[in-house]
Amino acid sequence: MATVTIPKIDISPLLDSASTGSEKQQVAIALLDAFTTYGVFYITSPTHPVFSSPKIAEILDATSRLFALDAAEKAHIPKIAPGGFTRGYVPIGGESGSATKELKEGFSYGYEWPSAELQAKLADSSLNKLQGPNSWPSQETLDRLDQGQRDAFKSTLQEFYLNVCQVAKGLLQGISLALALPEDELAKYCTSSETISFMRLFHYLPYADQGHAAQIGSSAHTDWGFLTLILSPCKTVGLQLFHDNSWHDVPSVENTLVVNGGDYLSLLTGGKLISPLHRVVSNGLEERYSMCCFYYPDYHSKIPLLVQEEFKGQAASGNYSLLRDQRSEEEVANDTKDHSADAQDARSVASKLLNGDINFGDYIVSKWTQVYRKGGAY
Numbered sequence: 001m002a003t004v005t006i007p008k009i010d011i012s013p014l015l016d017s018a019s020t021g022s023e024k025q026q027v028a029i030a031l032l033d034a035f036t037t038y039g040v041f042y043i044t045s046p047t048h049p050v051f052s053s054p055k056i057a058e059i060l061d062a063t064s065r066l067f068a069l070d071a072a073e074k075a076h077i078p079k080i081a082p083g084g085f086t087r088g089y090v091p092i093g094g095e096s097g098s099a100t101k102e103l104k105e106g107f108s109y110g111y112e113w114p115s116a117e118l119q120a121k122l123a124d125s126s127l128n129k130l131q132g133p134n135s136w137p138s139q140e141t142l143d144r145l146d147q148g149q150r151d152a153f154k155s156t157l158q159e160f161y162l163n164v165c166q167v168a169k170g171l172l173q174g175i176s177l178a179l180a181l182p183e184d185e186l187a188k189y190c191t192s193s194e195t196i197s198f199m200r201l202f203h204y205l206p207y208a209d210q211g212h213a214a215q216i217g218s219s220a221h222t223d224w225g226f227l228t229l230i231l232s233p234c235k236t237v238g239l240q241l242f243h244d245n246s247w248h249d250v251p252s253v254e255n256t257l258v259v260n261g262g263d264y265l266s267l268l269t270g271g272k273l274i275s276p277l278h279r280v281v282s283n284g285l286e287e288r289y290s291m292c293c294f295y296y297p298d299y300h301s302k303i304p305l306l307v308q309e310e311f312k313g314q315a316a317s318g319n320y321s322l323l324r325d326q327r328s329e330e331e332v333a334n335d336t337k338d339h340s341a342d343a344q345d346a347r348s349v350a351s352k353l354l355n356g357d358i359n360f361g362d363y364i365v366s367k368w369t370q371v372y373r374k375g376g377a378y
């Protein structure tokens, strides 16, 4: 396989309030190059906790302990459900971006609302469809996962999520500068992003089918949101990028995150910033863990008018999973008339997104329903 050199960018100036404009500009130049060449790159910042070896070891440890629970105990963790709000355990086969079975299990969690605020919001129905409580394992299971350190499991996961969101916010500044916009411009599209974005811990199982016809780790796709930030602390190769008509490994690099541009960001920039096609495959031997933060724009954000005009010609030619119907054929065939947004013709809903007639949040609800698969197993 031909190799590509995926850039590694030290984004420290974007995370440090004391950095100068020219330091940030340097990062912006590197980001622009990476986003317009591959849409994928590594980031690091030596003093930020997300990139520190002990913190990475902690989150990997928590993740592997969760997936090492036995089947009976996993069965008690609330499972994800269709409908956009994706929290809880993802059983093997419970989700796929294509007709192929994805050989992974996962756990999705996001913003942990202070309980009084959550109660108030539940009481006055002011939560949007992508907001709500996390679905943690039972207290008994959490106690076991804590290994004697009270609340260690949940606090490790929560701290990691908030820290990665902070890194994403730093990146927004750099991307704004890369696009010659004021540095706070893209943050305007992400005002409450951390309340609807979320983290997914994944455990990929090895499989022997190297043709990837019957099963795969994660089907070839582009990510729907603004940015995806991936920690992959295992040496096991799995993530691959489609570039120049072939697949290339994106190996794990110590103390870095992999960043993918998302479809929404790409659309927002008229396709200038790439939302890369990628997939996860198995080497046939080893399992793999990853922790992926899907950083979304604000629930209410729309594709702006300016971009709609500029983008009209290109949208159809793009390979955006956001705009494709990702339901399995079986699901499409069994789809009865009009039971929810997912019954609508995906193409007409996609054109509503491009025309600014539907906001990102309402649209994403139908996307999660498309990739949900009934009958996932433990």
Ligand SMILES: O=C(O)CCC(=O)C(=O)O
Pocket: 202, 218, 223, 230, 232, 239, 278, 279, 280, 290, 291, 292
């Ligand atoms: O696990 C990974 O490295 C990437 C997973 C991924 O691309 C996704 O879930 O969208």
Ligand SMILES: [Fe+2]
Pocket: 221, 222, 223, 228, 278
């Ligand atoms: Fe992805």
